Amino acid sequence: MIKLTKVTKEFPPRGRALSEVSFHLRKGEFAFLTGHSGSGKTTTLRLVHMADRPTSGEVRACGFSSELTSDREVWKLRRRVGYVFQEFRLLPGRTATENVAFALEVTGAPRRDILSRTHRLLAQVGLSSSSSMPVDELSGGERQRVAIARALVNDPLVVLADEPTGNLDDRATRGIMELFQELHARGTSLLVATHDLELVRRHPEFRVLELDEGRLVYDSGAVEEGAA
């Protein structure tokens, strides 16, 4: 589903954000991507989303290769991937509903479907009551949940989540984790970047990938990799 092969990413004057990172996340697999601030988590997710291209090495996601997919075609990949952005990237001035519906509108989905799916997702993240509020008037945690709802609304094959619980309290965090686990149970692949080690420890059943200064220093699923 997602495969990185010796991926290096350089940001010219600053230096390397990722050094020869390789891992393979299979269909239906759930993995945490951990590491200190600045270790390269967001960079990794952005490469998978093809918002950026590796300096060397190859990224494959849902059958799309970073070497073959042009900017013109990335939309095909992005309709299969749900991305929860670290900084949310919601559209200001629009309501929670409008923001979530937006991800479906761009795919040309029928209006009836858009409305019902949007309502369902907002209910699942616990935001039914504030769905008609402009996102600017929501709290950080509420906005984060709007971002999660938007990422999941078009039934993605893969979910990339960047610190999806960074602004949430324990109860909301547990709610979101339950939602993710449900998706996992339905066969969705998830790659969740987080520096919340407590959260990682609470879910020993999931694979852990750890980055340190752009290098992959730990992979609890590496053994499995050799066997497959």
Place this chain on the structure above:
Amino acid sequence: MYALREAIAAIRRAPLLTILSAAMVALALFVVGVFGVVTYNLHQALTQIEERVEVVAYVRDDVLEDQVRELEGVLLELEEVRAVRFVSREDALLTARETLGEFEDLFSGLQVNPLPASLEVELQPGFRNPEAVARVAGLARRHPNVEDVAYGGDWVDRLHLLRQVGAIGTAILGMAFSLVAALIIATAVRIAIFARRDEIQVMRLVGATNGFIRRPFLLEGFLTGIAGGLLAAGLTYSAYLVVYRLVFPLDWIPMEWIAGGVIAGGAFGLLASAVAVRRYLREV
């Protein structure tokens, strides 16, 4: 359909920006419009003057009416000639009396009519230039029944020069003003799109195709351009009315010019949007 809905929603969300853009477009096209009115009226004035470019062939006194008809026919054959009008000696005297009223006494004292009969030769619109006038005059002069030929050789030359200078000036100034208008429209649309670059990026990130992202912006640019064009037409008409009432009567420009201007506004808006969106589409 989505594009139209989005474009309208976008205008609703930021009405001030849309109004400002449309106003900027309107001001730019207003300048072009005023220039158009001036140009059109100059053109009309020159054409009117040119209509008076004619060749007068004075007929010999001893020529009979049949021979005059024959001469008329010869002149009418020429491709440069639109119409020929016969002015008899009596008509000539009458006209002279009317136009030169203060010499009434002089004319009434006359025993013999000193004025010759003539043929006033009107030229086709495309032939009111020095060469054609000279050719027609030359042909008429060589005719045995023609005594003399008169035409304003000198001022036909000058009028022609004025027309040419006018045409070149109009072309250069018109292009300059249109270019300025196009740049202003492009800037206005750029500002409007810059304000929404985040939205463009989010659209790309959630899987919109470039065409899908572009469409509402193109439509918005087009609508802004059309609105600006209509506003400019209104402004130009107001300015025209003020001049008409307070200064001197002018002709209003033909409706096709207005339609052309409004459509040009829309086209500029569309184009400027296309260029501006392109930039942000490349970014994510």
